Amino acid sequence: MKLKTRLLPFESANFTVILDHNVAKKLDVKLGDRVIVRFNGRSLTAIVNTAKDFPIDSIGIYTNLARVLGISEGDEVEVEATSPPLSLQIIRKKLQGLKLESDEIYLLVKDIVEGKLSELELAAFVTAVHFQGMVPSEIYDFTISMVNTGQTLNLKKKPILDKHSLGGVPGDKTSLLVVPIIASLGYTIPKTSSRAITSAAGTADRMEVLAPVTFSIEEIEEIIHKTNGCIVWGGSLNLAPADDIIIRVEYPLGIDPFFIPSILAKKLAVGSTHIVLDIPTGRGTKVKTLEEARRISQSFHEIAKMLNMNLQTVATYAEEPIGHAIGPALEAREALQALKTLNPPDLVDKAASLAGTLLEMVGEKDGYEMAIEALKSGKAEKKLREIIEAQGGDPNIQPEDITLGDKTYTLHANDSGFVYYIDNSFLATLGKTAGAPIDKGAGVYIHVKLGEKVKKGQPLITIYSSSSAKLQLVEKLIEENTPILVGRTAGRRMLLEKIQYQPTRLVPLER
Amino acid sequence: MKLKTRLLPFESANFTVILDHNVAKKLDVKLGDRVIVRFNGRSLTAIVNTAKDFPIDSIGIYTNLARVLGISEGDEVEVEATSPPLSLQIIRKKLQGLKLESDEIYLLVKDIVEGKLSELELAAFVTAVHFQGMVPSEIYDFTISMVNTGQTLNLKKKPILDKHSLGGVPGDKTSLLVVPIIASLGYTIPKTSSRAITSAAGTADRMEVLAPVTFSIEEIEEIIHKTNGCIVWGGSLNLAPADDIIIRVEYPLGIDPFFIPSILAKKLAVGSTHIVLDIPTGRGTKVKTLEEARRISQSFHEIAKMLNMNLQTVATYAEEPIGHAIGPALEAREALQALKTLNPPDLVDKAASLAGTLLEMVGEKDGYEMAIEALKSGKAEKKLREIIEAQGGDPNIQPEDITLGDKTYTLHANDSGFVYYIDNSFLATLGKTAGAPIDKGAGVYIHVKLGEKVKKGQPLITIYSSSSAKLQLVEKLIEENTPILVGRTAGRRMLLEKIQYQPTRLVPLER
Missing domain, CATH: 3.90.1170.30 (Pyrimidine nucleoside phosphorylase-like, C-terminal domain)
Known part of the structure; x- marks a missing residue:
């Protein structure tokens, strides 16, 4: 059905349109059903709200939908009811405990990216995977499908080094050291990073204290061309965008069954060939023991092998925060100081260990020493300042300026x-x-x-x-x-607390 | 924060409000977050949409929210950000595979009824129960909590007879016969029924051909007072309303892990003391074999015992539709005919079997014969006409009038x-x-x-x-x-079809 657009000055979390209730009836859709809106060769799925006495030749369009499709007031759009997407059948298949095939996974990921599945359907799928798990071929197919349904960075050279952390330890500003160390030694390291999800700061939040972090793919290619490295926010790049959608569903549920394809897809999308994967291990983090770290590592290796990816996993000490600082500005300051003074020692040791591991993966000897030397010589600090400048920040920034x-x-x-x-x-x-x-x-x-x-x-x-x-x-x-x-004395006061039995002690979640 | 209401002429599937984006910031909520709207001692949770340049002393209220809270233009409402409900922690507990306690289940069901959980969160919970199952104490607690968070029918007499079918066989208009048979013999049977969810007709759809089916609790009490029975739509009664919300989430997923508390809560809410539960069993239905029917029966009995409920489960033949008719009008016509002519025999036999079982549960002898006699004597037909009249239909309606x-x-x-x-x-x-x-x-x-x-x-x-x-x-x-x-000949043409292998044969779902 062709309808004229009326722009409404509202924004919603999901794409929303308003239809007169008679028009909705004609389209055979009810409140909350989805319609496809087509304009100028592009289309999107939107949720139907209704109105009495809305003009019957028109469709009310929220600002966020208009923006994405480039719709202006009075444009003519084509609107039709969606059938439940085929991928809903794939979700039902997983709900029955069955293995998914390559083409099913691709279709599912494509529908996720195109917004064809509701949060309800996605939550059921994520929960099903949480309980059922995935076999390696499914993890592999998810990874590949996530990459193929988004943008990719093509730097046209090899090797491309990269570093990722499973997270969970506060104050981990290691990337702010690893990237300049690696880049200062002539290797390429296009570090895309996330903002804080559950923590007080993500790498993108920390870097943003020193320089802008939001760029287009083309701008990032230029920054890396100049400096061998970057530290940017991955969120705006549309790299493996299915991952971002899945994470939004996983987060309120406190489950994370897609972490392997999630991480590997983001790395594949920027063309990484050699990756060091940091597994912070300690009582207060996600991964509590070395045994657990080894088990997770095993799964990553299995998939990385199928992907032809050089991966080295490392378990790192995470009983306490890295360095002394937690929070974007405090951490950016500590990282700058570490590049100048090689202090605090735990941060420097961790950065040199990860950088050194990467250097040895591409054939260097004594990677750890090379990394320390890059810090001591001031080469790494100089490189970070080049990157800050290339990203539009002040290259002369000093710790005390923050x-x-x-x-x-x-x-x-x-x-x-x-x-x-x-x-x-x-x-x-x-x-x-x-x-x-x-x-x-x-x-x-x-x-x-x-x-x-x-x-x-x-x-x-x-x-x-x-x-x-x-x-x-x-x-x-x-x-x-x-x-x-x-x-007061080691090993003398062993009783920490007499713990009372509390039948249902539910602690409110933070928003 | 106090805000003045501006009514917007829109309806949405979820409760929706519009806030100026600066007001949203002040409330510390983002697009898609939830706020509590309080008015006149009542409150509801609504999803936040935003607008630029919306009056900052006002809140835009969709029609459906205004209706439920009784809000008029310019009323002052109190609006505040919700924290994630405590029950989200309970869902997370189930996601970790843990058993839920009574008070946790009550809180969860209460939050479901009050709209505090999103579809995403509910879908994860329903899926978790699909994979994890529930132990009997959880099923019991769910049943009780569902009853206690809704309205109840209190007929102030005993016994109260009732009949329910697990469904799955088309054309099953048995209730249109069982209710008048039972009521004509002086027993009370307050039959609340559903509309079609996945089928071509539910009992409420069939009855609606003969008389209105939407009533308040008080009206139903009056109908039963007059006639001993009713056949009404349960959907508008707010009996165990959590069940209706859960079913809306289960339906698109094609899973049904709450079917036991679902059914038993609806029966408890109307005060039923003696229930016959029909399990249609056959290749083309939900329950394929007698073994499966026996297994399901076992679970129902376990919970019914805890609930002090007299329950008799019966497996019934369901290899083909009941009688000849599928669809509301066709089925209403067939039921009327069956009351007059005792045909078709399969429908009459099924109705007499179920009614007879109920009669014997309350101490009668030869229930089946009693039921047949109620049909033959015309008492059951007369009773249905009384019920039709009490519900506001034409008591003289004839099959050919439909x-x-x-x-x-x-x-x-x-x-x-x-x-x-x-x-x-x-x-x-x-x-x-x-x-x-x-x-x-x-x-x-x-x-x-x-x-x-x-x-x-x-x-x-x-x-x-x-x-x-x-x-x-x-x-x-x-x-x-x-x-x-x-x-052509029995047992001679054994080959039905040579089935081709089709790697991903996904059949589109109907909406």
């Missing part, structure tokens, strides 16, 4: 002793409560490391924020919970 | 022989394609029964519709597929 939140709260040790426990996830929560990552200057500075001796009254952590109200929430959280435990 | 679709298509046997296969689900598809259940006169009349001898050219089925276009679609379907197979 603005932190002007309101602070410091927690002091109420006893002397040594630090025997640091609560990773609580520290991340404090950083987020203070306003990170949106408030770039918000975050947590941890003055001490595990095993360090402290005196009563010595500062343990300082929280930064630009909002007094948020800082008050932080103080309240700290009254109820302890981010850092200090014990 | 209008059928004026366009017909008849399929004839192209060979002589006997009927050896009837495709239940294809017949239902033909009925739906012809327009049932919305087009009440649309449906299928099946002239023959399994095993019957037919001559070449004899009519096999006649399809009724009010739309020539739909009848053409029916003809096309019949060209591609055979609803009724006629074989």
Whole structure:
């Protein structure tokens, strides 16, 4: 049916159109059904809202839909009811516990990218995979299909080095060191990164303190052409876009069954040939033990082999945050300092280990030493400044130029002793409560490391924020919970807490 | 935050509000987040759409939300951001494969009814239960919670008899006979029924041909007070409303993990004390074998026992449709005829078997004979006419008064022989394609029964519709597929079809 567009000044999370209820009846659609809107050779699926007495020759179009299809007021669009997409049958097949074939997976991923599946249908699929798992051929097909339904970066050279972390440890600004180390040694490393999803800062949030991170594929090609590297936000690039849609569904559910195709597709889409995959391992992170890290590694290797990809997985120490800083500005400052001073040592060691591993994968000897040398010689710092400049930031930025939140709260040790426990996830929560990552200057500075001796009254952590109200929430959280435990003597106070039985102790989730 | 309402003349499937994007920011909500709207002591959860330049002291309210909360233009409402509901934690618990406790299940069901969970979250939960199953205590708790979060019918007498079918066999108008039989013998039977979900007619659709079926709880109490029985639509009664919401999520996924609490909660909510549960069993239905029927029965009995409910499960023959008619008007006509003439025999036998079982559960002897006698004596027919009158229909309606679709298509046997296969689900598809259940006169009349001898050219089925276009679609379907197979000699033509391997043969779903 051909209808004239009337632009409505509204935005919705899903594409939405308004139809007179008689027009909806004629199209044989009900409230909440989906229609295909075609304009200028492009089409999108939108949810039907209805109105009484809406002009029957017209369709109400929300701003976000108009923008994507390039529709202006009064344009003529073609509207028709969708049948349930064929891929819904594929989801039902997985719900029956059956294995999916290559062409089914491609069709499903394509329909995900084209918005043909509802959140309800996607959630059922993600949950089915959470319970059923996937066989290697399915993981492989998902990875390939995700790449083939999005844009790709083609740098026309080899090798392309890359680094990825499974995450889960706060303060992990390692990429801000690894990328300039690798690029300063003449290798190409196109680092696309994400913003914080559950953490107080993602690599894109950290880098954004130093330079813009949102670019087109062509702009990224130019930046890499100039500097061998980049640290950009992957979210706007349409690289394996099915992944972004799946993550939006997984997040509220707290499950993550697509993490292997998710990660490998993003790497394939930028043409990476040699990848080091960091698995932070420790009590306070996603991966708790070395055994678990080895098991996950095994699955990655199986798929990487099928993809003809050079992959090295490494388990890294993650019992406490990396370095001292959590939060975009605090972390950017710490990374800059590390490039200049080789401190803090844990951050530098981790960066040199990952960079060194990558260097040895492409045939270098003594990668770790090469990486340390790149830092000591100032080559890595110089390279980061080139990248900052190429991305449109100030190449002369100094650590002290970076603005932190002007309101602070410091927690002091109420006893002397040594630090025997640091609560990773609580520290991340404090950083987020203070306003990170949106408030770039918000975050947590941890003055001490595990095993360090402290005196009563010595500062343990300082929280930064630009909002007094948020800082008050932080103080309240700290009254109820302890981010850092200090014990008088090792191995003497073994009783931490007498835990009461609480039949249904549900902690509210943060939004 | 207090905001003035501006009514927008739009309806959406979910509750929707429009906020200026600066107001949304102040409330700390993004597009697609949920807010609570409070008015006059009631509240609802709605999805946020945004607008630029919407008045910042106002909130745009869709018609369906305004209707439910009783909001008029310019009313002041209180709006605040929702945190993710606690019940999302309960869903996550089930996603981790853990058993849920009573109070968790109650909270979850309450949040479902109050619209606090998104379709995404509900779909994940339903899928988790599909894969994980539930232990009896969980099924019990779900049943009780579903009842306690909705309205109930309190007839203040006992026993209350009831009948339910798991469905899956087309043409099953048995309730239109069982209810008047039982009521005519002085027992109370408040039959709430559903409209067609996947079939060509539900009991409510059939009854609606004879009388209105949409009533309030109070009206139903009055109807039963007059006649001992009713046959009404349960959908508008808010009996176990969580069930209706869950079914809306299950349906597109083709899974049904809540069928036990679903059925038992609806029965508990009307106060039923003695229930006969019909499990149609046959190749073309949901339950294929007697073994499967026995297994399902076992689960129902386990929960019914916990609920102190008298339940008798019966497996019934379902290799072919019940009687000859499929579709609301055709079936209402056949039921009326059966009450007058005791034909067709399979329908009468099924109705007498179910009614007889119920009668014996409350202490009568020879229930089957009692039921047949109620039919023969005309008491059951008289009772149905009383119920029709009490529900506002014409008590003198005759079978021939019922209008059928004026366009017909008849399929004839192209060979002589006997009927050896009837495709239940294809017949239902033909009925739906012809327009049932919305087009009440649309449906299928099946002239023959399994095993019957037919001559070449004899009519096999006649399809009724009010739309020539739909009848053409029916003809096309019949060209591609055979609803009724006629074989020349029994046991001689064993090869039905040489089936080709088709790697991904996905049949489009109907909407």
